[in-house]
Each structure stands twice: as C-alpha cells, then as structure tokens.
Amino acid sequence: MIFILLIYASIYLHKKLTINTLVIPIIGFATPLIIYFSYLFWFNQTQVFFDLFQFKINLSLNNLIEPNLIFFALIIALLTFIFMIYKSRTTLSINNTFKRSWILIILNLFVAFLFVLLLNQKTTGDLIYLFFPVAIIIANGVELIEKKIIKDSILYILFIGCFLARFVL
Template sequence: MLANFFGKSKPVNFLVIFALFLCLFFISLLTNNQHVNNINFFLKHFGKTLVLFLILFSVYNFILSKNELTFDNSYAFLFFVLLIGLFPNTITIDKNFYINLTLFLALRKIYSLQSEKSTVKKLFDGGFWLGICFIIEPFSLIFCLLFYAAIFLHKKITIQTLLVPMIGFFVPIFLYFTYCFWHDNMVSFLQLFKWFTSYEFDIYFQIKYSYGIFLVLFLVATSLLLKTPKALAVNNTFKGNWILIMFNLLVTLFLVVLSKHKNGGELLFTFFPISIILANGFELLQKKWLKETILALLLTTSFTASLFL
C-alpha cells in the first residue's frame, strides 16, 4: 500500500511527504521545552523553518526531476524526509542548513551538466554558489572535486570548462574580501584560511545516532550492491550520473568528518546522495511485502527517534 502510493510522482505525493515532515518537525518542537514554553519563539521558529525547508525541498525535487536521477516516483523525497526524522538534530535552521541549501544550488548546476545547453553558464553559476558556500564553511572547498568529476564524466573537458568554475568560485570570495577590506575587518576574511577541525566522533556512538547510522549504512550498502552492476552495464547518461552520485556521497562523508562542531546536524550533508541511492535500490525490489516492511521500519524508526531520542 505505502510502496504503491509513493511509487508515483504526483503533486499529492509531495503534499503527503511534506505533511510527514511537518509532523516530524512538530514533534521535535514539542520535545524541546525551550520552544514550548515561549509561544512567540515557537511561532516564529515554526514559520521560518517551514519556509526554508520548503525552499530546500523544492530545490531537491527540481534536481531529481530535471536530471532523472530516479524513476518517476517519490521514493527519494520520502527517504530524504525520513532521514531527517531519523536524525532530529538536522531539523534546525543553523549554519549546517545554510551550507546544505547553498550546496543544493551548486549541485543543481553540477548534475545538469549532462545536458548540452548553457554549459559555461552552469559551470560559472555552480562555481559562484560554491564560492558562497566556502565563505560559510571553508571545508566545502572539497566539492570542487565533484565539479571536475562531472566535467570528466560528461566529457566536457576543455580549457574553458576547466577555468570557468574557478572564476565563478573566486567572484564571491573577491566581493567578500572587498567588503572586509572596506570595513577594516580583514580578520574575518583571513579566518577562511585558518583551517582546523575536530576528530571527536563520540556523538555518533550515542544510541540516538548509532542505531540510525547502522540502519542507513546497511540499506545504502545493499542499494549499491543492487544498483551499481546494472547502472554500469549500460553506457548511457545515467551511468555517469550514478558514478557522480556515489562520488557525491564520498565527498559529503569527508565534509562530515571535517566539520568543526559535530552535533549531528552535519549529517544533513549526506542526505542528498543517500536518499537517491536508497531510492534506486528500492526501485529494484520485486517483492511487495519487502518494500512495505522497509518503509514501515523507516517510518517507525523516524518517529521513534523524533519522540524519544
């Protein structure tokens, strides 16, 4: 029943999944005494989060639909929301959220390189958004590797395509430098190049994270084993996209490791490639009872994590 409903891609599916997100978000607010005791803060926080996540979801679905990263269904978006519920700390408008939103705007350009239209403009725009992301989080520079992987996989290697992303990347950095110089605040600009991180991973061994991480790792590994041989066996556009998605996952995992302050919210970076990988693996399952069981398990664990962890 659930698998059949989400096996379609219609506006009603988007509304149902967004309603599911609202339930998870509302639960996270109710379990936070600070929000509940202050009604004004509660309403303001609710409205702001609602609007910003709606923008994030819209960009996410735009990337999926325009680049055909899954079949015509709603599984990827559903998994994306369930991952948010599984790790409730990601339902927060903080630095990690803005990094992720900016990365989405860059990814929108990266994945669209499969098309022959406006390649140079896409590379410049993507580099520009990545430059903004670098100002927010310097370690996001690692996503430059994804840019050049896309250029290589989609066979668009020229001097121009190699240089344009760099030009786009340096434009916002130069503007930020000018702003800091004008306001005599060069210390802030120089902070971008003082890279340090924390290798404390104790938070991921807490019960509220370890169970979810183990479950997701198992499902991702299974999906990769199911989909990768089929995707690589056919020489088409999706083959390049599938390699890019796997590389995207690797890059986001590095970004999580390099994050300075690990509070669980940084896991949001990984949800884009993970949700797409899970959807592609889920599509290949033939037994309906198995699909229903997996969806029921993820729904149950997401709500349990939001309520009790």
C-alpha cells in the same frame, strides 16, 4: 572547496570538457571570496578572512549523532552500503548516461562524508550534506527489489523509524 571535485568529475564524466566549463567554476568560487574580502578590508577586519583558511581538522565523530539516533543512523548506513553495492553491480556493467550519474552520486556520497569528517565543529545538522546521496542510493536500491511487500515493508520501517527515533527514543 571540497565540493568542486563534483563539478569537475561531472564535467569529465559527461564529456563536456571545454575552456568555459573548466574556468567558470573557479570564477564562481572566487567571486564571493573577493567580495567578502573587499567588505572585510573596508572595515579593517581582514584577519577574519584569513582565519577562514586556517584549517583545524577534527576527526572525532562524538558530537555528530545524538545518542538516541545512533541505532537509526546505523540502519540507514547499512541500507545505503547494501543498496550501493547491489545497484552498482548492475549499473556499472551497462554503458549509458545513468552509469555516469550513478558514479556521480557515489562520488557525492564520499565527498559529503569527507566534508562532514573534516569539519572542525560537528553537529547533527551537518548530516544534511549526506541526505541527498543517501536518499537516492536507497531509492534506487529499493527499486531493484522485485517483491512489492518487501519494498513496502522497507519503506514503512524507514518511515516509522524516523518518527520513533526522533520522538520516542
């Protein structure tokens, strides 16, 4: 439900505001719910459906990152933050379609982080929601670096860090 913010932000930013674009996401969200409720109703298990809507917010981040991956995750988070600021300075000053897409990528990062934060049972696999916006932000940030040796160094460090963090640490 929280990712519907991205759909409506995209509709607003790209100026495609019509009755169809406003109603279709709601229908698309409600249709599987109605089908699932019908299935559970048929088997007299409607309590399972109603339990889906009882939110238990757990703001603890203890189980989110494995201890051997904390250092690598902090480096990725730092690079994401630096490149987001660095790229946003140049992108937000120009009025084009990339500016709107960049705003959506940043919003996607914050919505995904909020989603992972609000999950009741957090695991390392839940970080996959953050991979897409983080990868795009880092790629756009690396693109702005003018010296090829610095670009290559950052990419090689990230590439080698992936294997070291997973298999050596």
